[in-house]
Amino acid sequence: MAPLENPNLEGYHVARAMWLEYYNPKAGTYIAKQKCSGCYNDDKFVVWAVSVADQAIVDAARIYPEFKPLIQPAIAVFQKYKNKHIKGYSAAENSGNDKDIYYDDDAQVCSAMLTAYEVTGDKTYLDQGRELVRFLMGGWNDNPKAVTKGGMHWHISKNLLNSCTTAEVAKACLQISKFIPNEAQVYVEFAAKCIDWQIKVLQDPSDKLIRDGVGEDSDKVDDAKWSYNTGTTLSAASHLYQITKDNKWLNIANELAEAAINHNSFFYDRDFPDNLRYWRDSSYFVQLLIEGLADYLLYVGKDVPQGLPQRIHDEVRRHLIMFYEFMKDPKDGGYIQSFEPHNTYKHVYDQKYHEWFGDGKQWSLKGEDKDSNGNPQKCLMGYGSAARVFFQGARIVPKI
Template sequence: MLFSRLLLSLSPLIALSSSQPIGKRDGTITSESAYSSALGTTWSNFWNPAQNAWNLNDQICPGYGYSSPVVWNVAVASKVIIDSGNAQQIQLVVNDILQYQNSAGYFSATTARDDDVYLDDDSQVMWVLIGAYQALGNQAYLTAAQTLMNNIMSQWNPTVGGVNEHVNADYVASISTLEAALAAVKLYEVSPNQDLVTFAENCITWISKTLQDPNDHLIYDGIAPSTGQINDGKLTYTVGVMISTLAYLNKITGQSSYIDQAIVLGNAATNAQGAFYTPQGFWNNELQYVEFLFAGFADLLNIGTATTSTQQAAFSSYTTEVYQQATYLFNFFQVGTSGAYVDDVFTASQDIFTKYTTAFPNSGTFATDASNFCGGTLGGTVQTSLLTQASATEIFYQLSRIT
């Protein structure tokens, strides 16, 4: 869907001199960790038992009501539950996401089940279906995933290549192409088919030749087939998803070149002078985008195999960087100690702003926004969004995977 893809605007920061622990460095999570806290808050604040569905509205607010989210939000939140391994909740969230499936086997943007289909969103639905099949063994989930994968592959653009962003639309997005590739290799894990590997490799090759900036190695947003015009915007999620896909391809094929390719991307993404950093060293994308970069590094470190000293050194540096970035989010983007997270410390609440500017003096001014509070009451209870909250939870889940 055509969401605004603006970077989170942060002023120059200073490096953290100390960090609160958010989990053991061996990857295990304590009961008081950021992951378990964020996970519990995601479920309690946004799963609506009366509707048996995710709620767009933050249920911490009195009289919150119910509003059906778009499928992107539902996919991200549902993957959080898949990752938790809670079988009862997995069943519930899959039943919910199936309400978006249309007669052709695509998943529509809304429960209208119409032809308003975005291929990047559907690829994320694929991840949910595959994970649910792995957790519960329900063959119907695998069948739905296979049908959806065939649909996604049919959206390879005949003019310029790559996967269309929207069904039959005149725009090929890097994220739709890369998330489709990642869906293919994830499906291969549970239902091996060489065509899936070939498709993923074709996606990676097309991105490298068509939408990867040869100067900083980051990835452009997409291309319009009718004009050949490239949208040169760059966000963390494309890099993260491509790193994940390369890690899977390394695991499947054993080819070390995929690790080398992932390291080029990883080094580009962790270049402190690059597009993804504030001047003082923190990732500047919104949580809904940066969660995929955390996932990319977690996949690379867990699935990929470093066979050379250069590769091993890169893996070590990524572990350190991911911990620094996650600690920053834990310390400054959390609402108190609630496990709830916001995207903007300059508008969320006076308390969050004060804590932030105490650590980073003269970093910005507070611009109160009534939409950040329950009922629009300035200074009242801070509310967050389903997508932001689920993304934060996914970030700390990915942190827990890194050893």
């Protein structure tokens, strides 16, 4: 396998392979040839997987114009998941009435729509995104009896308040604020309210990472610190700084960026010496961490502290190479969802793991990356996330 040289080109190959493997023009949606991770029933994918796949197609189209004709069919898939009455998108395809709706999923749907508008200029996508942003804003917790005040709900019928929903909805609001100037203040103020809550309630003051969530009927915070929660909050705080120039957001963004590349952080595998530690979350989380770091460098720009851009560059570069070397199947170029070098294809592990990591960890496969017989199995989410790892990573590391 040739070494990784151009992350954008690798993203191109993965996105193209994903489309050819999963998009079914007759059905007008993504179809699995056999049941895999992210499927419900036997062959349909949950809307979260569809949103990541669509984001990958739009990312590809931004760089490679030949992907532009795929945007319309890709974004059209979402309509199969829409609740026509409350305007949210359900986890599964439905007749228009299903209420199994998650605000974080829908925020990623919204991001795909708004980015499609950025890339094409087609106002259809802006209109869809605006309607969805308005729905998302309705997920704010304003229950006067709640123990935990504020924050975005995770699901329309549950009282859990999550960092992923709160930051991703803030991101969507900031994204659309650029396109509708006469409504921009409403969106920016809502995003600021979200990130204020996120920092006050869910940031761990000791390491600056973002914790997972809290119930509105409780003040006991879930201490899990997934990489994407820090990444999406970093995206939003950085964008808020670009818009407002308020140093409050700059300070928050700087702390989050430092935390994201600190080898002692929760989401690094700390079973290794410092120089070998890596992000251990699955690729569908890591892609949003990398996007957060890229957004930070873009939105904060010249105000990023001296030396930090190079450190971020080097950390992302190291991870892109590792992901390419270990999670790519040399047989067909596809990627599973794991980001951990020992949780990979057996032949890849046998060929190179010990050279890179010594006797670090025994080979295994995560449950989400294997079929019922224990063999490696790829899925729509794995392809979409891998493409986005490379496209977002290329914003920081255009060439290896």
